[in-house]
Structures are given as C-alpha cells and as structure tokens.
Amino acid sequence: MKIKIKKVRENAVLPTRGTAGAAGLDLYACIDKPVLIEPRKLYRIPTGVAIALPSSETVGFIFARSGLGVKHGVSLPNAVGVVDSDYRGELIVGIGNTGEDAYQLSPGERFAQLVVMPVYQPELEETDDLGETDRGAGAFGSTGK
Secondary structure, eight states, X not given: OOOEEEEOSXXXXXXXXXXXXXXXXXXXXXXXXOEEEOTTXXXXXXXXXXXXXXXXXXXXXXXXXXXHHHHHOEEOTTSSEEEOTTOOSEEEEEEEEOSSSOEEEOXXXXXXXXXXXXXXXXXXXXXXXXXXXXSTTOOTTTTOO
C-alpha cells in the first residue's frame, strides 16, 4: 500500500517509522519556536504534511506517543484523532497535558503517531430485533472484574 504525502509547510518533516516493526509513523511538530504545553490546557500542533489515503476502505488514526503520555502526561484529549479517507488538509494534532508540570515541545520533535488501518463502511438496516446473546444489554462491569 502506498500513501501520497505532501509538505504543506516549508519546514515540515516527513513522518518516519522508528523501527521496521513499528505500527505507527511518527509525526513531527511543524512549529517555528518551542511551545510550552501547560497542564490542563489544549493545543493544536501542525505537522506540516497532508496525506491522501488510498481508498475509502482505509482510515488514519492519530495516537499519542507512549513516552510523552506516560512520562509527561502529553496526549490527545480525544484519545485518538481520525483522518478520513477524503480529507486532504494538513494533519493538525490536538494535544493536552494531564501532568502536573509544563512540557516544552520543540520544533521538529516527534509528538504523535499515525496508524493506517482498514475501515468498514456498513449500510445500516433499522430493525426492532437485534437477536439474543449471553451478554445481552449488560454494560459496564457486566462481564466481571
């Protein structure tokens, strides 16, 4: 599979894969100067790149980088960003800081990751009967601890 990618800012860094087995492509902060990510604040960080996913059967998911999340509390406030197959604009990542200390994000720093996966686009069929299962409508905690 190939994904077309375009730099939309002069200082953009193309995404890279940290290792051959990495599921995600690291995204780089395309900022002119460091940004102080304050606790309990939200930020929009540009990547400087736009992509064209190969078909409507693929979707891009943007996740936090584990190290930033675990060590500094810097992660995506919506848990995961969704890049639809027909979106052609710049990838801009919403991040926040759940930690106690501010974190300085530097220009060109890896701060998020893009994972491309298959997606189903099912046709909805309204019904009064969803069928029965052992679980039924049991929700939170219904399967035990």
